[in-house]
Amino acid sequence: MTGVPSRLAAGARPRRLGAFLRLDPSALAWMAVVAVLVFLVVSPLARLLASSFQSPETGAWTLANYVTAFGRMRNLEVLGTSLLYAGCVTVVAVGFAVPVAWAVARSDMPGKGMVRALILGAFITPPYLGAIGWILLAGPNAGWLNRAWMALTGASGGIVNVYSFAGLVFVTALYAFPYIFVFATDALDRVSTEMEEAATILGASSAQTTLRVTLPLVTPAILAGAIVVFLDTVALFGTPAIIALPARIRVMTLQLWQYFEYPVRAEVAAAYSLPLVGITVALFWAQRLILGRKGYVALTGKGGSRALTRLGPYRWVAFAYALLVIALAVLLPFAALGQAAFSTAWGQGFSLGNLTLQNFVRLATDANARDTIGHSFTFAAATGCLAVLLAVVAGYVVTRRLMPGGFLLGILCMTPLVIPGIVLAIGFYATYSTPPIALYGTAAILILAFTTRFLPIAYVNAVAGLRTLNPEMEEAVRILGGSRTRAVSRVVVPLLKKSLIGSWLLVFIPAVRELSTALFLVGPNTRVISVMMLDLSENGSFETLAALGFVLLTVTIAIVLLGYRLVGRDFMLRRS
Amino acid sequence: MTWTRRAFAWTVLLGATAPAAFAQGAETQLYEAAKAEGQLTWYSGILDQPICDKVGQAFTAKYPGVRVNAIKTTSQVAFQRLTQDMKAGAVQSDVFTTTDASHMTFLERKGELTQYLPENARNLADPLRDFGSKGFYQVSWVGLVALVYNSSKVKPENAPKDWPDLADPKWKNAVTFGSPNFSGMVGVWTIAMEDKYGWDYFERLNKLNPLIGRSIDDAVTTLNSGERLVGTGNPATALRNAAKGNPLAVNYPTSGTLGVLSPTGILRKARSQNAAKLFMEFLTGPEYSRILAEHYEQPLRTDVPPPNGAKSLSDINLFVKPVDEIERKLPPNKEKWRDTFG
Numbered sequence: 001m002t003g004v005p006s007r008l009a010a011g012a013r014p015r016r017l018g019a020f021l022r023l024d025p026s027a028l029a030w031m032a033v034v035a036v037l038v039f040l041v042v043s044p045l046a047r048l049l050a051s052s053f054q055s056p057e058t059g060a061w062t063l064a065n066y067v068t069a070f071g072r073m074r075n076l077e078v079l080g081t082s083l084l085y086a087g088c089v090t091v092v093a094v095g096f097a098v099p100v101a102w103a104v105a106r107s108d109m110p111g112k113g114m115v116r117a118l119i120l121g122a123f124i125t126p127p128y129l130g131a132i133g134w135i136l137l138a139g140p141n142a143g144w145l146n147r148a149w150m151a152l153t154g155a156s157g158g159i160v161n162v163y164s165f166a167g168l169v170f171v172t173a174l175y176a177f178p179y180i181f182v183f184a185t186d187a188l189d190r191v192s193t194e195m196e197e198a199a200t201i202l203g204a205s206s207a208q209t210t211l212r213v214t215l216p217l218v219t220p221a222i223l224a225g226a227i228v229v230f231l232d233t234v235a236l237f238g239t240p241a242i243i244a245l246p247a248r249i250r251v252m253t254l255q256l257w258q259y260f261e262y263p264v265r266a267e268v269a270a271a272y273s274l275p276l277v278g279i280t281v282a283l284f285w286a287q288r289l290i291l292g293r294k295g296y297v298a299l300t301g302k303g304g305s306r307a308l309t310r311l312g313p314y315r316w317v318a319f320a321y322a323l324l325v326i327a328l329a330v331l332l333p334f335a336a337l338g339q340a341a342f343s344t345a346w347g348q349g350f351s352l353g354n355l356t357l358q359n360f361v362r363l364a365t366d367a368n369a370r371d372t373i374g375h376s377f378t379f380a381a382a383t384g385c386l387a388v389l390l391a392v393v394a395g396y397v398v399t400r401r402l403m404p405g406g407f408l409l410g411i412l413c414m415t416p417l418v419i420p421g422i423v424l425a426i427g428f429y430a431t432y433s434t435p436p437i438a439l440y441g442t443a444a445i446l447i448l449a450f451t452t453r454f455l456p457i458a459y460v461n462a463v464a465g466l467r468t469l470n471p472e473m474e475e476a477v478r479i480l481g482g483s484r485t486r487a488v489s490r491v492v493v494p495l496l497k498k499s500l501i502g503s504w505l506l507v508f509i510p511a512v513r514e515l516s517t518a519l520f521l522v523g524p525n526t527r528v529i530s531v532m533m534l535d536l537s538e539n540g541s542f543e544t545l546a547a548l549g550f551v552l553l554t555v556t557i558a559i560v561l562l563g564y565r566l567v568g569r570d571f572m573l574r575r576s
Numbered sequence: 577m578t579w580t581r582r583a584f585a586w587t588v589l590l591g592a593t594a595p596a597a598f599a600q601g602a603e604t605q606l607y608e609a610a611k612a613e614g615q616l617t618w619y620s621g622i623l624d625q626p627i628c629d630k631v632g633q634a635f636t637a638k639y640p641g642v643r644v645n646a647i648k649t650t651s652q653v654a655f656q657r658l659t660q661d662m663k664a665g666a667v668q669s670d671v672f673t674t675t676d677a678s679h680m681t682f683l684e685r686k687g688e689l690t691q692y693l694p695e696n697a698r699n700l701a702d703p704l705r706d707f708g709s710k711g712f713y714q715v716s717w718v719g720l721v722a723l724v725y726n727s728s729k730v731k732p733e734n735a736p737k738d739w740p741d742l743a744d745p746k747w748k749n750a751v752t753f754g755s756p757n758f759s760g761m762v763g764v765w766t767i768a769m770e771d772k773y774g775w776d777y778f779e780r781l782n783k784l785n786p787l788i789g790r791s792i793d794d795a796v797t798t799l800n801s802g803e804r805l806v807g808t809g810n811p812a813t814a815l816r817n818a819a820k821g822n823p824l825a826v827n828y829p830t831s832g833t834l835g836v837l838s839p840t841g842i843l844r845k846a847r848s849q850n851a852a853k854l855f856m857e858f859l860t861g862p863e864y865s866r867i868l869a870e871h872y873e874q875p876l877r878t879d880v881p882p883p884n885g886a887k888s889l890s891d892i893n894l895f896v897k898p899v900d901e902i903e904r905k906l907p908p909n910k911e912k913w914r915d916t917f918g
Contacts, residue, residue: 135803141749142802163787245755246787248918258757260652262678262906266659345821347728347800354821368626426656434664519653524645527625535624535648540796540813543820 029485030402033393034409040390040452041412044427045274048419051426052270065271075255075272082252083279085169085240086233092173093229096325097180098215098222103318105188106214107309115322116185116564117557120505122329123178124556126513126533127238129549132542133333134171135242138162144336163247172239174329176232180225182506183461186499187221188214190468193307206309220296220467224460227283231418231456234276237516253420260422269423276418281411297470334553341546359547369532373551376529379443380511383450384504387458390451391503392496395462396488400471410463417456421516424453429520441523449517454507461506465499466492501563509556602695603857607639609850615643616851619658619669621651621676622717622838627871634867635858642851651675651760651838662688662845670846671855673716675838676760677899678906680713683841689713690842692853696860701878701889703896704837713839716859718874718889721765721792721834724809726799728823736806738830739769743780751786752804756906756913758790761836764897765808766909768834778916788917800824815885816872826885832893 055062069075103109104116125133137144138160146158161167191214199209215222237253244251252272259269311318340346343354363369394413398406416424428449433440439448473495474487482490493500515530522531529548536545610616620628625648632644649657651674661668674680683689693711700715708714723742725735736742742751756763769777787804789795795807796814800822811826818824840859842852858864865875872883882888 132797136801139801139803141804241758241790245758245790248788254757258910260656261757261760262676262903264652264655264659264679264682266656345817345823347726347802347817347822347824368629425653426660429657429660430664433660433668434666440668519649520657522647522649524647531649532625534650535626538791538793539624540793540817542797542800542817 027402027484030393030397033390034397034403037390037394037409037455038412040448041416041455044424044431044452045415045419047430048270048423048427049274051267052274054267056265056267065265065267068265068268069272070275078250078255079252081250082234085165085172085249085251086230088165088169089172089176089233090226090230092169093177093180094222094226096173096177096329097225098184099318100322100325101181101184101188102210102214103311103315103322105185106191106210107311107315107318109311109315109318109322111319111322113561113564115326117560118326118330119178119181120509120560121553121557122175122326124509124512124552125175125330125333125549126515126530126552127172127175127236128242128533128537129337129545130175130329130333131171131239131242133337134162134167134174136336136339137332138167162243165247165249168240168243168247168249171243172233172236175239176229177325177329178509179228179232179457179506180222182502183221183225183228183464184218186461186502187218187464187468189498190465191217210309217296220291221461221464223287223290224464227287227414228417228457228460230283231280231414234279235418235420237420237422256420256422266423266426270426273420273423277411277415280414280418284407284411284414296467330553334550337546337549340543341550343543346543346546359543360551362544363547363551368527372527372532373529375443375526376512377555379446379450379526379528380508382443382447383454383511384458384508386447386451387455387507388462388500388503391455391458391462392488392493392500395459395466396492399463399466400474402484410459413459414456416452417454421453421514425449425517425520428452428517432521440521441526443526445521446518446526446528449521450507450511450514453514453517454510457506457510458503461499461503462496465496469495501566505560505563508559512552512556603854606850606854606857607642610639610848610854611641613848613851614641615645616670616846616848616855617645617647617668618671618673618855619654620646620648621654621674622648623871623873624648627867631859631864631867634863635855638858638863639854642854644855651679655679658843667843667845667847669843670848670852671840671842673838673840675717675719675836677837677839678903680839680841681899681903683843684712688844690844690846690849690852692842692856694853694856694860696857699862699879700860700876701894703835703894704876704889707837707896707899708839713841714856714860715837715876716840716864717838717868718876719761719792719836719838720811720874720892720894721761721768721808721836722811722892723806723827723829724796724799724811724814725806725825725827726802726804726823727818727825729802730805732825735825735827737827739777740773742806742808743777743784745784747806748784750805751781751784752789752795752798752807753781753786754789754792754794754808755917756910759792761792761810762808763906763909764836764902765834766913767897767902767905768895770905770909772831775912775916778913782916786917796824811886812873812883815883819872819884828887828892830893832895835889835894835896837896 052065053061055064100115104112138146140146140158140161140163143158143160143162145160149155149159162171195213196209199213204212235253240251240254245254256269256272259265339350341359342356344356344358345354348354391413394409397403398410432445432448439445469492473491477487477491513530515534518528518530522528533545533548618632628646628648632646635644636642654672655674658669658672689712691711694714697705697708697714704715704718723736754762756766787798789798792810793813795809796817798804799807800817814824814826840856842849842856846852862877862880865877865880869875869880869883874886874889875882878888878890
């Protein structure tokens with residue numbers, strides 16, 4: 001009995017003597033991970049920053065690149081359009097994601113597994129393919145929806161035009177909302193019913209409870225997802241290239257491309273995109289302001305429980321909304337793409353004679369294509385693991401204030417997302433292909449670059465998850481003599497298991513379809529799907545491209561279903 | 577009888593190959609030196625990865641012991657990589673092919689290219705031969721710009737025959753083409769059309785509310801979907817799709833088809849100089865042109881027949897624009913384009 005306090009005292013003394021004098025091994029591990037992280041993010045960014053202040057001819061320091069980038073009204077206007085575009089996409093994406101997330105996590109809506117899998121399936125659709133799907137649906141002259149409308153009403157023109165600002169926002173949001181969906185469902189899964197029950201006892205209706213108790217509790221997660229969507233949209237090239245350009249809408253990434261055409265000015269591109277880091281900082285600051293000092297702890301050591309809200313007949317309303325979102329994101333565009341994937345010549349339209357499985361057979365029998373698909377999935381899986389590991393460590397260090405300068409570390413983890421891929425890729429190539437880490441041509445270079453690029457997603461989710469954990473549980477481990485590593489591996493990780501799988505998926509999926517950095521870093525033996533898709537789109541093999549889209553969709557849905565099965569039954573879900 | 581037939585066959589064979597193959601002695605010498613280097617790396621901004629691999633394999637089959645690492649990306653990315661490699665003092669590629677000829681003139685001015693005039697280049701089609709006459713680079717791909725239309729919605733007799741037909745008011749809401757801000761080929765097209773018809777040509781096109789895509793090939797996709805009916809595109813892409821049964825057809829404009837030339841050069845600081853020279857011989861030789869034709873691309877030599885449905889370079893009234901003119905006129909044209917099309 002007396003052994004316990006004395007052991008406690010013994011354990012406490014060295015800490016008081018100063019953590020810097022006698023670091024325990026776990027602290028060293030933290031610092032090592034943080035150092036790796038700083039290296040991964042800081043070195044490519046530092047190279048870009050240096051080049052943005054240098055003259056490409058003489059190497060002398062100059063501000064000329066910034067003057068070229070921002071000295072014209074037109075470029076500033078374009079930047080403004082990009083921010084407006086990203087803002088609108090974020091709002092629409094929240095509207096798609098939050099109601100469906102709530103229905104999936106907290107209600108007795110039918111068909112939840114299918115909804116979840118299809119939403120993540122939508123997410124893997126490369127923006128290029130999703131945008132083409134929507135052009136086939138909502139093209140003003142030949143779009144399916146417009147032709148159907150004209151046939152039904154006898155009208156002379158269609159009703160929807162994808163080539164508009166609204167069309168651009170809508171299509172982008174359809175392939176970005178899964179970020180918020182995953183973040184929000186994970187958080188909702190952790191909110192215990194006790195607080196909701198308290199509200200009900202105090203006379204609140206279930207709608208009031210949801211709006212005033214449940215949703216506010218998951219604000220950090222929704223905000224985190226919204227920030228990711230916003231930053232990702234600012235840096236997005238694929239959808240704007242297909243939709244904004246014909247609609248004559250000019251956004252920043254399209255302007256940026258000009259600096260890579262003759263006359264090539266990569267330094268100006270760096271100067272034009274680096275100030276976007278400021279947007280990341282501003283968003284973080286806004287997030288702090290919104291979240292304030294309120295507490296969002298949902299998981300304490302007391303073993304909460306959770307009951308589903310019974311919606312009665314309204315569960316069919318919820319289901320109808322979820323179905324609508326899925327139809328817009330997956331079912332309709334893939335029906336349009338299916339017309340191409342299953343036909344010999346997609347321009348002929350649907351007919352029995354035109355039906356074929358040849359495009360799939362070609363993919364399955366071509367050894368090159370098989371290797372390429374295999375590369376993408378393995379590289380992306382490795383990226384997911386590495387990014388989640390780094391993010392959990394960094395998030396833990398920041399939220400538990402284990403090191404000074406946590407806010408800076410947080411910003412650092414967030415910056416890679418907002419820098420457009422093509423610019424970031426130059427920094428990656430410069431860092432990873434030259435000594436001391438001359439990794440060009442290996443799988444490692446792709447995995448490292450993807451990890452850096454998508455770290456923000458994993459980081460944001462890790463922090464949102466950690467905020468909901470009461471630190472008292474980890475302190476209990478420490479008091480009982482366990483190390484930090486033990487507290488994290490035995491308490492934090494198991495409690496956040498589902499959230500970590502969500503993070504993993506949210507890194508895995510974009511890593512499968514990532515193009516701009518891959519294009520710079522692939523070698524002859526490390527080709528990935530996105531690069532193959534570019535080839536297919538450039539030589540006009542749209543049928544094979546659409547078939548590849550279907551393969552991606554199916555494999556992802558399978559991985560998602562398997563992933564959630566592996567996590568097992570929701571431990572907080574009490575059947576009543 | 578047998579003897580004469582065999583002799584005849586040999587005569588024909590030698591007659592056919594003599595102009596194609598370059599001087600035997602020089603080739604052997606180059607090949608021996610290339611074998612010592614063992615391999616070369618080719619940064620390609622043209623074709624796609626599988627075709628580039630095929631070219632590399634065909635080269636190795638002809639010259640065993642010399643391997644080709646073909647790396648296909650976009651020309652812009654390949655050039656960026658090259659610039660980074662040069663900055664780091666470690667040039668990774670021996671041979672570089674780009675769709676943007678100004679990359680080559682830039683490298684030439686910087687003294688980064690090896691001068692080598694391949695023997696086989698003598699047998700390239702006329703306008704292509706002149707392009708690389710100084711020996712710093714050679715044409716490896718011709719992107720043609722012609723008129724393309726949706727053949728299920730437009731009858732051949734109604735389809736545009738020459739450039740001005742595209743601006744006919746009857747094509748209101750039916751025209752599509754790419755943008756010079758994203759496609760070098762479209763950029764050269766703006767220069768060619770301005771020279772022929774003045775910038776007013778584009779003002780007239782703008783009145784038709786054209787759908788402006790990014791690359792030259794976006795037009796082919798848009799036409800195939802039926803969203804638009806007529807446009808400018810690369811016949812290679814259109815014919816490759818038409819061969820599968822898609823409703824696409826090509827008209828080579830009567831007043832002349834524009835050719836945009838994509839050059840290949842040897843990097844002076846590259847390791848495998850001899851293998852690179854041998855590869856230049858291969859790219860100007862008949863085997864490479866045959867591979868191009870197999871994939872519906874335009875062969876560079878008139879002694880290799882064009883793919884099905886396509887015309888030979890000598891039958892399309894081909895015209896090209898010199899690089900210095902492109903470099904001079906492209907930047908102002910991009911500005912004018914923004915003023916006209918927004």
